Amino acid sequence: LPRALLLLGPQRPWQRLPRHLCSSSSSSCGAADSPPAGRRCRHRLVPDAPTWRNVADSELPPPTAIDSDTIALLERLSLVQFDTADTVRVVAEAVRFADELRLVHAGPEVEPMTSLPEAWGWRCPLRADTPAEQPRTAVLSNAAQTEEHYFVAPPGNIAAKDSGRERLDRLAEGAKSKASRSSRS
């Protein structure tokens, strides 16, 4: 597989993988840069041993505050309601965990990779403009309620029953106190 990768498309940093990933000491690879017997493959991007590093809180940027407005926005965007302060705390911790990504500086010359096909240099596949008949029954078969072949849906976008700022404030406060308690402990 690595050989096939090298044949397709332009070279990207992560494509410069070693020609052989085998950890065995056999010299059956036959490649010119095969390692001496008994030693593992060496490549500057692939380390010999796992290199976990604990990131200290002080290295990270200031934590994102999840206040009432943010909770309201998240609820509206995701259509998921936060029920307890614990839920908010979990979200805050998840955001904090993802903050570690901000420490990675790949530099401006490295283009972000959206998907593997893009990295392999695949171009967007194109389809000829020929219509195909679509049976109506298949598409409507999952619908709980239909009327004269229309899908039936609730009216427009109804605003979620606004239980008020008190609920949001309570959640935000509860999450903040729980977070400060856990960080102190």
Add this chain to the structure above:
Amino acid sequence: MSGLKRLWQGVIGLEVHAQISSASKLFSASPTAFNMPVNTQVSLFDAAIPGTLPVLNQRCVELALRTALALNCRINDVSAFDRKHYFYADMPAGYQITQHFRPLANHGRLEFYWQPDDNDPTSIAESVADIVQLQLEQDSGRSLHDSERQLSLIDLNRAGVALMELITGPTLTCGAEAAGFVRELVDLLRCLGACTGSLAEGALRVDANVSCRPAPPAAGDSGLGVRTEIKNINSLAALARAIDFEVARQAAVLDAGEEVINETRALADDATGRSVSMRDKERVQDYRFMPEPNLPPLFPSDLLPAASVDLPPPDQLPPGLRRRLRQELGFSYQHLASSVVAARPLADWRYLDAAVTAAKLSRPVTSPHLGRWFVHCFLGNCFRLLGESAAAEDSGISVESFGAFLSLAVDCAMISEEVGERLLERMFAQPSMDPLAEVQRLNWFLTRNPTEVASRFSQFFHRQDIASKNLDQLVKYGKFKLRGNSKKASVIEERFLALFMEAAEYTVDRTVAAKVVADILQSGVAPPPS
């Protein structure tokens, strides 16, 4: 309105969504025919059934590139698709596949003519609009709201149809200019075969972004004011009115010292252009744009050869054609803006060109009548007598004959408008006829000599039927003149003038005749016929 215009100037940008005329949808093989039974053109992908993937339609990209080339856009080397997330029942996936970060093309321009003053038929202005971005995106389905039963009925036939979104820069200044731009864009899209351009059918949708800034702008201040977005516009006239209403509303708000709220407004009344606020100002919309992971990037240069097949050169596309008609042949706005200009085959304009040369008219033609003679009269006769698909040459009237006609009629110097129309009808009936000989034979030349006109009028005036039928009018005229009521008197003069012109078969000059009629009536006594 003029009082407000002294202080504030409208700044308008348009977002145009044009439905691409392809046989199947953008990412699936569903048909795109108009007005089909409900939910019969929906594939599993369009209904967002899991386990389906998008596959890009080549024809849609070709037509979008064709439009980008015609608009002089800079086509990007790499283009990619993105997801725009929001929840609505007519968009089953919960996101729309669009091109936010890397669109197909940028930085185009469209030149167009528009009419600044509705009341003045000779007013015309030329503008250039910037096309900031051109991108492909999916359409959503249609929803019918039943407020009685508190539900919506969703039809996904339209969901997934390819749309071309064109975003203009904030360079338009008023409703008439915006309408002129959309009119030219529609003609261009129809000419390219990219879109049917029907606003009424919903094939072309326009949203306007409107803001105000001080007029004239303060030196060194290029900032833009807070803008509002107007949606739900169904016609060109409604677009112009909605924009003018919104500019006036914002100017009033700013004059009162208040601030304009950034909001989305829906057009409520087509006749006045009144719009109402659609969404709560506190509601922030976060679309969470992210690259579409299921679609590798597109390289538009691969499809440029297919896109530019049979692409007419710029001076044969509607904007270039109109510029030539205006600058060389002096067309007035009314005929320039007519959709006839874009719809006729190019052979018709070559015919006109040759006829103008044959008529030895000096270019640029300054007479405003050329447009009327060709577009309204000549092509009108073609359409009426020979059918919709007839070209100018099918009339059988040779270029020389039409040239001779133009040299007689174009300035209305030798024959009047009414005579010209009748002459043209006769030429269509008998294409080989020489117009000059015909006019000489029928003595249809315009008479300008006052004495001659006077004698013709007095002959007309002393006719038995005229005198007897209009005796009461003459009596009234005398009374008005005695009382000094000149307005009512002139009404009667005009009545006599109209009768005279009709009787003389429009072979007398109108201005001269009007003076003659007034003189004779005022003198009280018409000289006996000589």
